[in-house]
Structures are given as structure tokens and as C-alpha cells.
Amino acid sequence: MPHRSRLHAPVFLALVLSLAASVPVAVRSAPAKVSTLEDIQKEFATVPCEDKERLAAVKALYEKAGAPAADIKIEQFDNVENLVLVKPGASAEKIVIGAHYDKVADGCGAVDNWTGQVALTQLYQTLRDIPFKKTLVFVAFGREEKGLVGSRAMTKAIPEEQLPEYCAMINIDSLGMGPPQVADNMSSKPLAKFTGELAKEMEIPFAHASIGRANSDSSSFVAKQIPAVTIHGLNNNWQRVLHSGNDQPAKVNAASVYLGYRLALGMIVRLDQAACNAYR
Template structure:
């Protein structure tokens, strides 16, 4: 098989030095966040069973159990889909926003654990990691419908955003196909500031992260936000080896394909990352009232 997966140079290079200087003081040790235990992450991962309608209901229930109440948990009807996007809103002190998303739908082959219950089931755990701490950004956690049908849910969500909502969005973090290997980032389709921040916090945590570009594999929900000029980053776990194993969209996409140690390390990194972005992403100064 020809090489469809391309490794990318991914580190804190000289081009990022000025950004790093602005992050001094924001380290893993003083980040305000509360990651859930490995048991919680794995318990949510094994709730993958069922068709897409059942998975949507399971994701909504997991958000509710994580503490996202009826006032902040909603279903967004999506034009062109029989199922809604699932949205959990976590308000912050400013109008700036960080979007964290993953699609919950699956294809008919296999169990759809890797693609993409691995991403969707982390959403409630990431919500829990930041929900009790003071924060500047409003977090919007979204389970997208029908990514497998052409990114229908993410396209609808991104296109219905107003100009003000687009301007308020500092970052879109997309999770797709996790746990096959240590954390990877689609570097060529991710904002350089966001990838630099990921590399920085990964080094703080001593968690491996590599740039692996997957242009020849397909697209992802993050591209819908890129089309609106919103900074985005896609986190995945594909390598040439795991791609050659023919796991995605086959009967091999099942729980046993997940490397649980790598999967929890990815969660640890992402929990710190979403908290870190709240501290370092741009927040305009609030003018004093006259």
C-alpha cells in the first residue's frame, strides 16, 4: 500500500518562541482543571453499542450525568439529518468561546468504537475537567451528527453561526479516531498557535504527541469551522501502521482495537489542553464603564 499518512515536524520551533514567552507561568502544575479518573473514561467508552439514534441518546445522558443540566444541554435539529447535534454549554465570564467537538455517528460496519465513539465519549469527561473552575471562555461541547454522511452536523452548526459568534470563537478542537496509538495532530490542517499550545502542554505533562497528516484519508468536522475562518485543530491517532491495519469502516473497528493506555493519556492531555487554552487564547480587555 502506498503511504497515505505523512508525519509532520511537530515541536516547539523557533517560530513559536514568541508564543511560548506569552505562556510563561501557565504550566501543567498551576492549571485549574479536574480530570476524571481512568475508570470513568473507560466506562463511557464501553457505552458505544447501538445505532446512531441510540448513541445520540447515550451521549446526551452522559452529559446529564456529568452535570450538564437542562438549561445548558440541548439538541440542535440539523437540516438534512434525522438526528440532532448534542450541545452542552458551559458559560464563562467573557463572550469568547472555545468549541470542543466530535461526531457520534458510525458506519454500519464494525462497532464504531474507534470512529468515533472514542472521540464523542470524551466530551462529557472534558466538560467535567473544566466545569468547576473559574474560566474566561464559554465552552461549547458538541456531539456532531452525520459526519459519515458528509459532515452534515458540523456543516449545519458552522453555517448557522452569526458573524458575532464566529468572531467570538477563539478555537475549535476536533477529536476523531482516538486510541489506536499515542496522540496525533493533523498539523497541516490545524492552526499553528493551537498546535504550538498542544506541544507546549504535552511537554509539560510528558505526554507524547506527534504531527501526522492525513490528507489522503479523508476530511473531518474541523474543516467546516476552518471555512468560517475559525482557528481549528484536529486530534486523532492514525499512523501508517494503523491505517494499513484496515480498522476504520470495517468489522475490525471494535473495542479491542483501542489501546487503553494511549487513550487515557490522550484524555489527560486534552483535559489540560482545554483548560490551558482558556488561559492563553486571546481575550480582549474589557473596557471600563463610563
């Protein structure tokens, strides 16, 4: 089950201050804007509660984060649409950063998974002007709630000879209730271990927590033998919120989203420096 830790205000304030002073060198030495807690809080003032509105709202988030409209692509498959934004690196080696944008019928899908879209677009905004060795592929997956349809369509479309170019996949699904955690049953063991070690190094509260028989978009990449990890931020009350009318913006703890964003930021920078097969 998800971790019992809570984000107490005084402890969190100290953590925010320490993280603000510990920006990765690759980010600190470039023209980057590292998001603040306040930046993330603002993104939950409004959340699109209708599933049909979500894809356009994700596109608007990327444009707000500075993405040229021409760079934002909608990949159309037979039964799903994924939004894809590629930040070219010096090589064809790739790091995929993904989160699903769809929601179930009940609630606003604020925790599951607007938190993922906010984290991804804040990551893009921070990293967009930084030169990378590897190519970054930001993906908003459609129809995750219907059986990982978007991520399965994407991975199925990767030519066999290109699979070795996919070094790692970071999936963000349902932050907003507690400290960052890895869903071990949806993640590659080497990448899950790396995530925990980095969180400890960054002094970010962290835990490993499988979530029943659930799956997320990382599973589609693991099935293709691409190292992948799902980061969530749930606590023991998650079953009262997810997939229910209770999944509303008021349920989102912006501190949890901020911590997930900072952990993913550190992961991307570190993975860019590692050999592509480091976590296979």
C-alpha cells in the same frame, strides 16, 4: 501516515503517574474530578453499535458526567442534529470542544468516534464546576461521516459579526490506537504548533500526522477562519480498523484515550488564559 509509536505498559504506567501529579493549577485549585485510566476504561464496557442509538447514548454520557438535562440541547438543522452543551464563562469569547457521534454502517464505531465522545464527556465532568474566562461549548456533531454535515451546519449558522468571539476549536476524532497526534491537514498551523509544544511541556508522547485526503469537523471551523485542530490517536494499522467491521470496543486502547483527554484538558485551560486572537 499516523505515528508508529506504541503504548507499552511499563512506560505508560510511569506516564500516568507523572500526569496524575501534574494537574493544571486552574483544575487543581477548584472542585474538579480529574478522570483516571480506570474511569475511561469503564466507558468502553458497552458501546452503542447502531447509529440510531448514538445521540441518546451521548446524552446519557453527559447526564452521567453531571450535566443537568435542561442544559443539554439538541440543535436541529434541516438534515442533522447536533448535541450542544454550553458552560458559560465570564465573557462571550468561546472555546469549542467537539467530536462527531455518528458512525459508518460497519462495525461499532468504538474508535471512530466513541472515543471522542468519552473524552469530551470526561472533559466536561472535570471542568463543569470550574470558573472560566471564556465560554466552553461542547458539541457532538451529527453526520460527520456524510461530509461534515453537523459541523458545517453549526459554522454556517454563526452570524458573521460573532465569528471573532470563537477563539479556538478542539476536535477529537478517533483516539484509542496510539499516542495523541495532530492531523496537520485538518488543523490551523498556529494551533497545531501550540498543541505540540504543550504536549512536550506535559511530557505526553505526541506527533504530527496527516491522514491522506481525509477531513474532520475541525475543517468546517478552519474554513470560517476559526483556529481549529483535530487530535487523533491512530497508528499504522488504522486502515484495518476504521470504517470496517473491525472497529469494535476490543480495539480501543484506553491509554490512548486517557492521553488524548489529558492533552485536551491542558489545552482548554491554557487557551482560556490566552488572548482570543492568540492563534489566528
